[in-house]
Structures are given as C-alpha cells and as structure tokens.
Amino acid sequence: MPxxxxxxxxxxxFSILARLILxxxxxxxxxxxxxxxxVMVETIKAHGLPMxxxxxxLMVTTELVGSILLVTDFRSMGWLGAGALGVFTLLSxxxxxxxxxxxxxxxxxxxQLALEHLAVIGGxxxxxxxxxx
Numbered sequence: 768m769p770x771x772x773x774x775x776x777x778x779x780x781f782s783i784l785a786r787l788i789l790x791x792x793x794x795x796x797x798x799x800x801x802x803x804x805x806v807m808v809e810t811i812k813a814h815g816l817p818m819x820x821x822x823x824x825l826m827v828t829t830e831l832v833g834s835i836l837l838v839t840d841f842r843s844m845g846w847l848g849a850g851a852l853g854v855f856t857l858l859s860x861x862x863x864x865x866x867x868x869x870x871x872x873x874x875x876x877x878x879q880l881a882l883e884h885l886a887v888i889g890g891x892x893x894x895x896x897x898x899x900x
Contacts, residue, residue: 845898
C-alpha cells in the first residue's frame with residue numbers, strides 16, 4: 768500500500784470524516800425530527816404504534832446521541848453509539864420497509880431499501896469494531 772494512502776487511512780481526521788459520513792443520515796433524520804416533531808408523531812400514529820410522542824423522542828435521541836458517541840468516541844463509547852444506530856436501523860426494516868407486505872413493483876423498492884439498511888448496519892458494525900482497536 769502506498770504510504771500516502773496508509774497515512775490517510777491511519778489519520779484521525781480521516782476516521783472522523785468517515786464516521787461523520789456514515790452517520791450523516793442519522794444527523795439529518797434526528798434534526799428533522801426535532802424541527803418537524805408533529806409530522807414525526809403523525810407518521811408514528813399512522814403505523815399504529817402506541818405512545819407516538821415518546822417513540823419520536825426516543826428515535827431522535829437514538830439518532831443524535833448514537834451519532835455523537837460514534838463520531839467522537841466519547842469515553843470510548845463509540846461502539847455503543849454504533850450498536851444503538853444498528854439496532855435502530857434493523858428495527859426500521861419491518862416497520863418502514865416491510866417489502867413482504869407489498870405487491871410489485873413496490874415490493875422490489877422496499878426490498879432494495881431494506882438491503883441498503885443492511886449495508887448501513889454492516890458499516891456500523893465495522894465502525895464499532897474500529898472504535899475498540
């Protein structure tokens with residue numbers, strides 16, 4: 768491996784940038800939830816889930832605190848942030864992207880979104896591993 772690439776991959780700045788990019792969706796979703804709380808509550812109500820306000824608060828908290836922990840590795844808790852975001856993302860598949868419930872072509876669209884979620888979970892797993900090394 769060229770030393771320039773090695774040095775880039777080993778730099779703290781590159782690591783932080785990678786974690787910011789990995790968590791960018793969660794930052795955006797968390798901030799959207801803060802500034803559009805009512806919309807989020809209505810979305811949760813539409814799914815028929817109980818206590819929609821509490822669920823939105825928990826969602827926004829998970830997205831933002833999990834991202835902060837992963838990006839900063841505060842008190843060596845980056846793995847916890849990655850894990851929380853991974854579980855959150857996994858739970859969103861049956862709630863938001865239940866492809867098995869839809870007829871084509873929406874079935875394929877939701878299946879692709881579920882696969883994208885799994886890819887993000889894989890990235891979060893990798894990030895968790897790297898925070899403990």
